[in-house]
Amino acid sequence: MTTSTSSQSLWQRVTAPLSSGPAAYGFLALYVLACSILLVTNPRTELSTDVVFVLFLLSMLVAYRSRVAAWFKVILGVFALGVVLPYFGTLNPFYIDVATQAGIFTTLALGLNVVVGFAGLLDLGYVAFFAVGAYAWGIFSTPQISQINPAWGPVDPVMFYPFLIIGLILGLITGVLLGLPVLRLRGDYLAIVTLGFGEVIRVVANNLDRPINITNGSQGIRAIERPPLIIVDQIRNLGVVADDNRLYQLFFYYLVLIIVLLTVIVVARLKHSRIGRAWEAIREDEVAAVAQGIPRVRMKLMAFAIGASFAGVMGVVFASKQLFINPPTFDLLRSINILVMVILGGMGSIPGAMLGAIIVTMLDLQILPRIAAVLREAQAAGAPIPRQFDPTQYQRLLFGLLLVVMMIFRPEGLWPDERRREEQHEIEIAEEELEVDKDAKPTSPNSGR
Amino acid sequence: MALLEAKNITKIFGGLVAVNDVTFTVEPGSIVSVIGPNGAGKTTFFNVLTGIYKPDKGRVVFAGQDITGWRSDQIAALGMRRTFQNIRLFGNMTVLENVLIGMHVHLHASIWSIIFRGRTMLREEAKARNKALELLSFVGIADKRDELAKNLPYGDQRRLEIARAMAGDPKIILLDEPTAGMNPHETAEATQLIRRLRDERDITVILIEHDMRLVMSISERISVLDYGSKIAEGDVQAIRTNPRVIEAYLGRGAAGHAA
Numbered sequence: 001m002t003t004s005t006s007s008q009s010l011w012q013r014v015t016a017p018l019s020s021g022p023a024a025y026g027f028l029a030l031y032v033l034a035c036s037i038l039l040v041t042n043p044r045t046e047l048s049t050d051v052v053f054v055l056f057l058l059s060m061l062v063a064y065r066s067r068v069a070a071w072f073k074v075i076l077g078v079f080a081l082g083v084v085l086p087y088f089g090t091l092n093p094f095y096i097d098v099a100t101q102a103g104i105f106t107t108l109a110l111g112l113n114v115v116v117g118f119a120g121l122l123d124l125g126y127v128a129f130f131a132v133g134a135y136a137w138g139i140f141s142t143p144q145i146s147q148i149n150p151a152w153g154p155v156d157p158v159m160f161y162p163f164l165i166i167g168l169i170l171g172l173i174t175g176v177l178l179g180l181p182v183l184r185l186r187g188d189y190l191a192i193v194t195l196g197f198g199e200v201i202r203v204v205a206n207n208l209d210r211p212i213n214i215t216n217g218s219q220g221i222r223a224i225e226r227p228p229l230i231i232v233d234q235i236r237n238l239g240v241v242a243d244d245n246r247l248y249q250l251f252f253y254y255l256v257l258i259i260v261l262l263t264v265i266v267v268a269r270l271k272h273s274r275i276g277r278a279w280e281a282i283r284e285d286e287v288a289a290v291a292q293g294i295p296r297v298r299m300k301l302m303a304f305a306i307g308a309s310f311a312g313v314m315g316v317v318f319a320s321k322q323l324f325i326n327p328p329t330f331d332l333l334r335s336i337n338i339l340v341m342v343i344l345g346g347m348g349s350i351p352g353a354m355l356g357a358i359i360v361t362m363l364d365l366q367i368l369p370r371i372a373a374v375l376r377e378a379q380a381a382g383a384p385i386p387r388q389f390d391p392t393q394y395q396r397l398l399f400g401l402l403l404v405v406m407m408i409f410r411p412e413g414l415w416p417d418e419r420r421r422e423e424q425h426e427i428e429i430a431e432e433e434l435e436v437d438k439d440a441k442p443t444s445p446n447s448g449r
Numbered sequence: 450m451a452l453l454e455a456k457n458i459t460k461i462f463g464g465l466v467a468v469n470d471v472t473f474t475v476e477p478g479s480i481v482s483v484i485g486p487n488g489a490g491k492t493t494f495f496n497v498l499t500g501i502y503k504p505d506k507g508r509v510v511f512a513g514q515d516i517t518g519w520r521s522d523q524i525a526a527l528g529m530r531r532t533f534q535n536i537r538l539f540g541n542m543t544v545l546e547n548v549l550i551g552m553h554v555h556l557h558a559s560i561w562s563i564i565f566r567g568r569t570m571l572r573e574e575a576k577a578r579n580k581a582l583e584l585l586s587f588v589g590i591a592d593k594r595d596e597l598a599k600n601l602p603y604g605d606q607r608r609l610e611i612a613r614a615m616a617g618d619p620k621i622i623l624l625d626e627p628t629a630g631m632n633p634h635e636t637a638e639a640t641q642l643i644r645r646l647r648d649e650r651d652i653t654v655i656l657i658e659h660d661m662r663l664v665m666s667i668s669e670r671i672s673v674l675d676y677g678s679k680i681a682e683g684d685v686q687a688i689r690t691n692p693r694v695i696e697a698y699l700g701r702g703a704a705g706h707a708a
Contacts, residue, residue: 273574274549281539287501289539292522293526
């Protein structure tokens with residue numbers, strides 16, 4: 001016990017000066033810069049790069065949590081995520097793909113967090129909304145559309161941009177359509193119905209190749225269009241030599257980054273509004289919330305529809321980025337995976353959902369395959385590891401264990417929701433304005449007690 | 450004209466007649482009590498008035514509108530608020546946020562003005578916070594505005610529940626045993642607060658209460674329920690001497706001795 005407290009105080013002695021004051025600025029700048037240089041100078045795909053990549057992403061978390069000015073955090077963020085990471089991506093496309101996937105799932109986790117974390121509605125079929133967006137762009141951008149009606153042809157790839165909005169609206173509509181009948185259910189019943197709905201969408205996608213071939217069944221949809229790159233010529237003129245695939249990776253990275261940013265802003269503002277408060281109240285005590293005049297079904301429907309709309313947008317992006325979608329892409333496991341991100345991060349917490357999404361995606365795509373590769377090398381070198389042992393095969397087991405351990409030791413999640421009062425800052429400014437108004441106006445006679 | 454009129458309300462659970470043909474009228478600006486032994490159907494009657502239960506028979510008219518069968522939130526929005534016998538605050542929200550929730554029906558910021566942080570939304574929030582703070586000082590817990598509701602001492606939780614009910618600018622507040630579990634000093638303070646609700650804010654009050662000293666000192670009219678039926682109604686003096694009331698409370702035979 002004594003050792004743990006003394007080591008903790010040592011830890012605090014080291015970190016305290018680094019998390020605030022002028023030293024923090026230097027430390028953070030140095031940290032981000034060092035990781036950036038290490039990344040850019042060592043763009044091979046190997047274990048050391050993985051470690052640096054994780055440290056690099058971790059720097060964003062450290063910066064976010066340390067007490068430095070907001071502008072400094074913004075500069076670090078723009079530098080790291082807007083400049084270094086994409087440049088590194090041109091050197092090693094594997095990592096930018098991991099980053100883009102992480103971004104896609106961050107948005108999904110943030111969307112599901114609205115439903116599960118804010119409003120407390122357990123949705124086990126969230127991926128259905130993702131599928132709706134993906135299939136919308138998949139069908140309309142490929143010759144698949146001609147299967148429905150021979151007179152129709154695929155839309156122009158530039159329609160991708162309006163389709164982001166259409167994806168959002170489709171997600172919204174699907175959310176309302178599912179929500180209307182089921183939101184009168186509570187807790188477990190809702191979970192079961194949403195689970196069923198998620199499967200229904202997948203099965204429909206799997207079987208809607210007859211009598212009219214709408215989804216191309218289990219074959220999936222191939223050769224999904226990517227939008228034309230708008231400023232590609234200008235970039236080439238700058239002397240950057242890059243083939244289309246590299247440019248598309250960058251394009252999708254930036255697009256996803258922008259969508260994540262917008263999602264965070266929208267979700268954070270909703271959370272700290274009358275709507276977010278109403279959701280929280282419903283989650284805490286439904287009867288008491290309704291007794292305050294909060295329309296229960298309408299607010300739940302809103303949470304459902306808003307959460308679904310983020311998935312709808314990302315579906316469009318996902319289909320276009322992957323070029324290929326098929327029904328198994330949208331199976332139950334995917335819904336569970338997103339739910340795991342939310343729970344791992346901390347239900348109702350925005351940074352938590354993001355952290356959860358990044359951790360799960362990295363484990364999935366990068367860390368587990370890397371451990372597998374390292375083990376295989378060791379095997380080849382004669383280490384006594386059974387040939388059958390492949391860590392990627394144990395991914396689900398690992399997630400399961402991770403969740404069990406979490407629920408025992410940290411049930412509130414890695415980054416639980418904190419009531420951050422800074423968010424109230426703008427409202428307080430408006431409050432001061434009101435005060436000024438009040439002073440300016442002489443007290444009206446009927447305002448007296 | 451009566452502010453609230455319940456006509457021939459009957460509520461049956463299975464074979465149990467919880468409320469039996471109760472008629473009840475409340476004039477605006479009054480403080481009215483509903484008393485009765487445990488299990489007399491007082492809280493069920495409140496739940497019917499506030500829309501948590503639908504009556505099996507009878508009608509409820511509030512502020513000139515027939516609200517029979519309305520949803521709870523609609524009734525709350527029309528200006529009838531309540532507190533709960535077993536305090537139901539939003540424990541993990543702050544004191545201030547609890548009051549803001551009570552204001553929900555008066556906040557109209559659209560989803561767009563929330564997303565874009567429009568000036569109207571910011572001003573609305575600022576105004577709401579000002580009003581919430583004012584209500585908190587009215588009930589005397591303004592200094593605790595940033596504490597989580599679940600961390601408040603018992604008496605303050607009761608006060609917060611009243612502030613939350615006031616936040617909707619109600620015409621009438623139904624208080625379900627507001628002094629349950631309070632010591633005499635706290636009860637005296639609560640009595641004071643209830644009186645100020647009516648005197649300073651023009652809010653009509655209906656009270657379910659077991660503390661007879663409180664009921665007798667504050668009520669203008671009292672209705673007595675027993676086994677779901679209204680057995681008496683009248684002013685304090687009439688109720689105090691009503692043999693049926695004494696019988697309901699003390700048992701058959703007691704009425705004769707008391708007189």
